Amino acid sequence: MSLPHAILTALLERPSSGLELTRRFDKSIGFFWSATHQQIYRELAKLEQGGLIRAVPGPPTRGQKKEYEVLPAGREELAGWVAERQDPKPVRDALLLRLRAAAVVGAAGLDVELQRHLELHQRQLADYTAIEERDFPPGKADEENRLHHLVLRAGIGLEASWIDWLTQARAELAGAELAGAELAGAEPADGEPA
Amino acid sequence: MSLPHAILTALLERPSSGLELTRRFDKSIGFFWSATHQQIYRELAKLEQGGLIRAVPGPPTRGQKKEYEVLPAGREELAGWVAERQDPKPVRDALLLRLRAAAVVGAAGLDVELQRHLELHQRQLADYTAIEERDFPPGKADEENRLHHLVLRAGIGLEASWIDWLTQARAELAGAELAGAELAGAEPADGEPA
DNA sequence: TGGCCCTGTGCAACTAGTTGCATAAGAGTT
């Protein structure tokens, strides 16, 4: 039940057409709630039908673009949702599952993936910190900005956590391989290498 | 495409019936890939039909319980999947969305939720570290254990990251409220409460 | 010996998200 609320939020930040929303999702809200143009169009139709948003009349700019804005009912709905009780969804991560599978069928080929993921997370973190430097320089902090910054910091924290873990994981896997090859049976304890 | 692999992994760890799997999911694999009994039964049927697992003949124990075991084809499928190239799925978190929404409609009622989530994550972290102490005491470390421990540490890291962030978030929100209450009148702008 | 609970399997219907394709209007290009 979150996509409609993501859309309401985006539309309150700025009234937009379906495609504009899609693009904006790709570079801000989409960092933590992505959506395809399909989902967005369908949801816009539902929201309009439900009386939460409406197509702004205005001059039909070009193509058959439709610009939407949030109605009072939509704003109320959103405000209610913000305070709603919702449990966090449990983690659902295929890479962890693959580690677990590797424990029974062998880790062949896994390190390539770990490294690739590590790089992806490093890139994501770099993107986030770039945004942080650009949009949230120290000092400037109105209420809205503080919240946006907070959200961004959650992303930064999570990426950092993955990077940290992936680094550890690669070290362990490399260690296990060596240990297996060299001592073959001495048992290398648990030790974090380096 | 991960559930079938989660099931193959669980069945390799120990052949089981549908309900047993469901229960085991609830307390280990389910930490990072949860599933209901429904999904599991459906998937078991598909896997059996696909020739990746089979119902162990054995004596029909009780009720009409069916125990499954993994066939060589299933093991191969799983080993292939471990090394497969799969991008991490982007974060999808409703709480972050709610913060973002709070930036436009006001944060009324949000702190209760932040605190509740904080407690939930603290509890989860406590569960994880309890498991860590129980199952991975320093010293004992065969190959399978090392990987299981690694997976657990990912969970620990993520929970810690959330706890850290939620603590920050609550502090900031509290600070903002105070600031808002004191200046009171600088410009009510949107919907900021109290 | 009939009622109830627990274990165990499963169908049906629904919600959410994804993928692939269709269509249409205007803008530039030759």
Next chain:
DNA sequence: AACTCTTATGCAACTAGTTGCACAGGGCCA
């Protein structure tokens, strides 16, 4: 005038996950 590119909207079909319910067998116990 025909062409093709970009912008923009949308349908249809599919996959994954969730929810609610049905039903069957065995154990227990009144």
